[in-house]
Amino acid sequence: MPERVAPGALFLPGYAASIEREALRGIAAICALAPPHHLLTPGGRRLSVAMTGCGAFGWHSDRAGYRYVSRDPVSGRPWPAMPRSWRDLAREAAERAGYPGFEPQSCLVNRYDTGARMGLHRDCDEDDLTSPVVSVSFGVTAAFLFGGAERHDPVRKLAVESGDVLVWGGPSRLAYHGVAPLPRRTHSLTGPLRWNLTFRRVTHRQ
Numbered sequence: 513m514p515e516r517v518a519p520g521a522l523f524l525p526g527y528a529a530s531i532e533r534e535a536l537r538g539i540a541a542i543c544a545l546a547p548p549h550h551l552l553t554p555g556g557r558r559l560s561v562a563m564t565g566c567g568a569f570g571w572h573s574d575r576a577g578y579r580y581v582s583r584d585p586v587s588g589r590p591w592p593a594m595p596r597s598w599r600d601l602a603r604e605a606a607e608r609a610g611y612p613g614f615e616p617q618s619c620l621v622n623r624y625d626t627g628a629r630m631g632l633h634r635d636c637d638e639d640d641l642t643s644p645v646v647s648v649s650f651g652v653t654a655a656f657l658f659g660g661a662e663r664h665d666p667v668r669k670l671a672v673e674s675g676d677v678l679v680w681g682g683p684s685r686l687a688y689h690g691v692a693p694l695p696r697r698t699h700s701l702t703g704p705l706r707w708n709l710t711f712r713r714v715t716h717r718q
């Protein structure tokens with residue numbers, strides 16, 4: 513049953529469960545072409561989450577800052593293509609949440625190993641902040657943290673399981689959020705890992 517977890521945000525438990533195996537094969541194919549890396553923050557620290565991506569743009573971070581780039585700076589090659597089935601799933605999930613016509617240009621692939629976490633932050637590196645963010649989780653269950661428009665707003669926890677989808681749009685698009693350290697657990701298909709796919713539109717539509 514879909515659940516409004518915040519204004520503009522919709523939780524679709526199990527929405528991607530039927531494509532779990534296919535999606536994990538797709539993730540393996542993308543990682544073979546563009547291996548995930550622990551990117552450097554502008555402050556010089558390594559992220560505990562390892563990242564890669566697919567689509568026209570990939571999110572990147574290094575000493576020069578956070579930005580979207582059309583080639584993998586590590587390999588020098590364009591990002592792997594976004595699988596059509598992924599794009600369709602993201603578009604349909606966005607439509608269910610009230611955002612029809614979503615055309616993602618970037619799918620960030622986040623790999624969480626035991627203990628990996630993501631501190632509270634806002635996603636604001638996209639030029640187009642009118643489009644939602646669609647996030648799809650596979651593997652080990654994580655505690656997703658979501659707050660409000662201000663860093664010190666109260667934070668709620670949401671357990672996100674393999675196959676769960678979240679759509680963040682409207683007033684939730686710029687909400688603070690993060691992921692608590694991944695517990696040491698085993699999932700039948702991913703072992704100790706959690707994978708998160710995050711679909712975004714980067715540029716404004718013409």
Ligand code: MD5
Pocket residue numbers: 620622630635645647656657658659680684685686687688689690691708710
């Ligand atoms: C994750 N990734 O589980 C999350 C899923 C990231 C990131 O946060 O930036 O790679 S995306 C969750 C999200 C996006 C936009 C808004 C909100 C949550 N929100 O309002 O809570 O690896």
Ligand code: FE
Pocket residue numbers: 633634635689
């Ligand atoms: Fe984020």
